[in-house]
Amino acid sequence: MEATIEIQNLKCGGCANTITTQLSKLNGISDVSVNNDTYEVRFNYNSEEEFETVKTKLSDLGYPIVGEQNSLPKKAKSFVSCAVGRITK
Template identity: 35%
Template sequence: MCDSCSCGTNTGQDAGTIDLQTTPIETVYSVEGMTCGHCASSVTGELSKLDGVVSVDVEVSSGSVTVRSTSPLDRETVRGAVDEAGYQLVGA
């Protein structure tokens, strides 16, 4: 039965066994100006500071930055972090 609102709906499982873990959201960004591992480390460091970021993977050769987060990230917040690292987020 639903314990949260007392509506009487049969949930088919005990409230204590519900798995609230969610799959991270994966977003791929394009970043200009990275040329080496230090560049990747700078971008990773700044993006990792953002709330909800679980992991950051950078591919320097393509400028691809994959960010996994617990919730969608605001693009302007991501842009600010990339700018802080000294690089430019490509696109609107």
């Protein structure tokens, strides 16, 4: 199945690189792409459990789904994830 979800705190290619790298490591998740212009992440998954795992991972990285709480710690995590993504390009 394919999903497209809109996330918060997406700023640049560094963010996109971190998201793509981290989600691609998850079992059952494939074809991850990030669109910085629309703040969307697209990916393929096989089960509802895998979909929920992606949502949790995004939140843990500092990129909660639009509509979820976007606390200061999550915003700070997104800056760290962004920096890591820029370094590992």
